[in-house]
Amino acid sequence: MSIPVKLEAFEGPLDLLLHLIDKNKINIYDIPIVEITEQYLDYISQMENKNLEIMSEFLVMAATLINIKSRMLLPVQEKTEEEQTDPRQELVERLLEYKMFKYVSEILKEKQEDAARYLFKQPTIPKEIANYKEEIDPSEIIGDITLQKLHEIYRSIMKRQNDKIDPIRSKFGKIEREDINLTEVFAKIQEYGIKHKVFYFRNLLENQSSKMEIIVTFLGILELIRLGRMKIEQEKMFDDIKITYLASDIIQIEEAGF
DSSP states (O other): OOOOOOOOOOSSHHHHHHHHHHHTTOOTTSOOHHHHHHHHHHHHHTOSOOOHHHHHHHHHHHHHHHHHHHHHHSOOOOOOTTTOOOTTHHHHHHHHHHHHHHHHHHHHHHHHHHHTTOOOOOOOOOHHHHTOOOOOOHHHHHTTOOHHHHHHHHHHHHHHHHHTSOTTGGGOOOOOOOOOOHHHHHHHHHHHHHHHSEEEHHHHHTTOOSHHHHHHHHHHHHHHHHTTSEEEEOSSTTSOOEEEEOOSSOOOHHHHTO
8 A cells, every 4th residue: 555645735846856956965057957857757647636737837947947958968069169068058048937926925915914003993082182272371381491401402513514614625716617719829829830830738738828728739739730730849858849831831720520
């Protein structure tokens, strides 16, 4: 006489696989597919519920496991690292996704059970009491507060505000945007070059009115050097730079690509 064995009920094939993985303390990212397949097939062979709709889901997963098992038993051909894929990868991703949703459902179920313990009662306070407002006596609110105490409180608040001010950063000025016309600056450099032919970098910068204009002038000189319209020389380190203007006409900023 056979001994009846009561099997645990599972919500689906993925639930059964997770149970087998936890039971055998297996790393979900490295499933021993042969061992798990054997245990899975052994379970569905003992299932008491032979409902075709329920059994079909478990049988589809059994076929998937057997397919993965056969693919892993086949000899591995030499492939590049990008072409090599683990036959278990898709199954692992499905198990992880199912595990996440199962965990979330358990949390929601706990919250639902906790919420079921609370009872809410509609307010039954009479309108006369709900609308009652007690008269306020200003002397009770003020108490022993005097103008002197109020002044001390005000001074302490202002002191706290002053302590929050950064003594260094608070003195920083506002950075204002300087509008520089690139076309005009570029034309001035060329006009200066045509007029003087040979000049020094310092002499050119003395005519600039702001730091931004000096920077743009410097970039303009670099662009003219790139176009072959200027040549620079420096005899010694830290000496003033000698500039020779090689052209006799003015080109537009669009032509220079400045």
